[in-house]
Amino acid sequence: MLEIKDLHASVEDKEILKGLNLHVKAGEVHAIMGPNGAGKSTLASIVAGKEEYEVTEGNILLDGEDIEELAAEERAHKGVFLSFQYPVEIPGVTVTNFMKTAINETRKAQGLEEMPAKDMLKKIREKSELLDIDRKFLSRSLNQGFSGGEKKRNEIFQMAMMEPKLAILDETDSGLDIDALRIVANGVNKLKSKDNAVIVITHYQRLLDHIVPDFVHVLYDGKIVKSGTKELALELEEKGYDWIKEEINA
């Protein structure tokens, strides 16, 4: 589904990704771990289409199609979803109106009719229940005055609404207490199917107790330097990253 080949990317002439390779197939969950500043959030933003990053070499293929030239909204229309590490506050636009616009814009781009209001409401109800979101919350301005945990839960609510093919969760666990973490993880697990894929970017093992990855990758200095199964995450949790740095530098 997603194939990243020898990706080099920089921002303001500073190279952040230095030849990254990643292959994610439908139905898989991949975890990307790594120390601060390794390039994890950059990778997430680049796949989602943030323009301030410049891809200098390599390709990003979604279902075999190079998406590098596509705008962020076009990637979203093709099923890419990014759960933001720091969701943006948008005063004056309610959660509900934001989702209606997002879904109908996406449907329009896919050549579909707008979703009937009744279906939209039903879907909003279902998905907000899934994430244990209060109805009142939906008529508030997007992310404005939300706690850290509410913002993250709202991101996964949006993911549930958009039903993406490829979801990238950028440090969705940060700012969540254990109950919220369980709700969010449960939401993600319910959305998983053989046709979609999830990339979980995290510092810590604890989210991976709930969203169990098929593969774990270590991103260090702009490259994936080690890949393994879920046991690798446990090892990282226990030993930190220094042994990996030593292994590479040796």
Place this chain on the structure above:
Amino acid sequence: MELKEKLISSFLAFENTVDVDAPVHDIRSQAIKVFEEKGFPTKKEEAWKYTSLNAILKHDYSIFPKEENALEFKDVKKYFLYDLDTYKIVFIDGKYSSHLSETTHDKIDVCLMSSALSHEKYKSIIDNYFNKIAPEDGLTSLNTAFSKEGAYIYISKNKQADKPIQIIHFSTGKESTQLLQPRNLIVVEENSHVQIIERHQSLTANPVLTNSVTEIFVDKRAFVDFYKIQNDNENASLVDNTYIEQQAQSVASVHTFAFGGNVTRNNLNFYQKGEGIDSILNGVTIIEGKQHVDHNTLVHHTEPNCESHQDYKGIFDEKATGVFNGKIIVNKEAQKTNAFQSNNNILLSDKATINSKPQLEIFADDVKCSHGCTIGQLDEQALFYMRSRGIGEKEAKALLMYAFANNVLESVKIPQLKQRINKLIANKLGVNIGFDL
């Protein structure tokens, strides 16, 4: 001949068309002298530092409408709030159009200044209110000198206007250039209530200059909501001089939606004359091209325990220029005044400019006054966030702009008007966002 000289010499001709024995004519004669002395404002005056009238005063304006021009409702329907039952006072090239209007004398008076000035029945109101708060500056005096036609609205004690009133000024462009000087008088007595919507609309590309004066008297515990829609074409300029006097416990609000025109200058002045008054000044400006909009506001607090709230939002694209100059005066006696002012602006292009200037003159020591001004661009991070959810760049920008202007729209009390303003904004931004904020 320069426009000023032309106007002064035209005053004699004007006198042939009005009753020179009426008391109001003394006011006119005095006003033309003041205009002769003061003339048009120039950029040398502090209050006109950022707005130049030079270019628009060069035209050889036709001063009097030469003929009565007719318009068919179907051709101008879109400029009306047609999905709402309203009274209508409509002028075409400065002349009253009975065909397009719907006036009343049933319980309230919604009619013409020309009849109010000439009928005995209205004499006491005219004597008591006409030109009582309009100051003697050049432009206002010019309007006073030629005051003859406009809207006259009188709501006596304990009455509620049963529907909103629309005042619409069309210019047809039959004259190659035209100066219009409507003069409106609105008197709302104790405990009464009225909503007014005003619009100026030019129908061709011929230059039009409107120098409008509106005096509004809001008596004790009365409510007035005034909405100004300024969405004219790029050859139409407007100087709107509005003066509002409020008595105790009254509430008056003015919303100004400035979406276009050549040069638009709003002189909006509130004079508070009692305790417990609330004055509300809201504005949304969205302009592009070389358009210029200047909001010059004054709130004068003279008595204790009053409030004023000013909230002006501006979005400027291309080479558009904006000015906000908000003056608040709090007299020594006006303790416990709450005066708020905010002016927030978004510049969408490097060539757009806004000059924002709060002026607070506070002589009382127990007051709450705040003012804030911001100038920024659209938030890139917010745009990326929205686009990553599948919302196109244009729509995302529009949504952010809607959100930016939203609290001003929220305070519009007529739902059909709110919807219309939403639609005007959507048209202006070239998007359809599919829901009303």
